[in-house]
Amino acid sequence: xxxxxxxxxxxxxxxxxxxxxxxAKQEFLKDRDxxxxxxxxxxxxxxxxxxxxxxxxxxxxxxxxxxxxxxxYEDSIDDYNMVLKINPRNxxxxxxxxxxxxxxxxxxxxxxxxxxCLNSLQKPTVFVPDSRP
Numbered sequence: 001x002x003x004x005x006x007x008x009x010x011x012x013x014x015x016x017x018x019x020x021x022x023x024a025k026q027e028f029l030k031d032r033d034x035x036x037x038x039x040x041x042x043x044x045x046x047x048x049x050x051x052x053x054x055x056x057x058x059x060x061x062x063x064x065x066x067x068x069x070x071x072x073y074e075d076s077i078d079d080y081n082m083v084l085k086i087n088p089r090n091x092x093x094x095x096x097x098x099x100x101x102x103x104x105x106x107x108x109x110x111x112x113x114x115x116x117c118l119n120s121l122q123k124p125t126v127f128v129p130d131s132r133p
Contacts, residue, residue: 011048017044020044045059061093073101076096098113
């Protein structure tokens with residue numbers, strides 16, 4: 001059995017996945033081995049497909065960012081879309097998706113994504129008069 005297939009089988013357990021992710025993150029911070037970290041992220045995503053937890057929001061965001069900086073803009077957009085499927089209020093993902101669209105020169109989608117981000121950042125001010133006599 002191939003290693004990644006075996007690993008994905010082990011990572012089908014959510015608690016084990018959380019622990020694996022923390023270890024992978026700590027190892028990356030220590031040794032800066034991006035290839036190993038990217039492999040761990042991909043294994044987690046494959047094993048936890050369909051899971052819409054906070055962990056998966058973070059993992060998809062990390063992979064989207066790695067894809068963006070590797071100039072894989074379409075893959076980056078797909079991953080930012082997954083982040084937004086899990087958490088539609090993630091404004092950072094909205095902004096980054098807009099930047100990725102601009103990199104592939106899709107100005108309509110870039111503008112739409114960035115306007116959506118700006119609109120969600122604006123909070124309406126509601127004046128409630130003091131009702132005391």
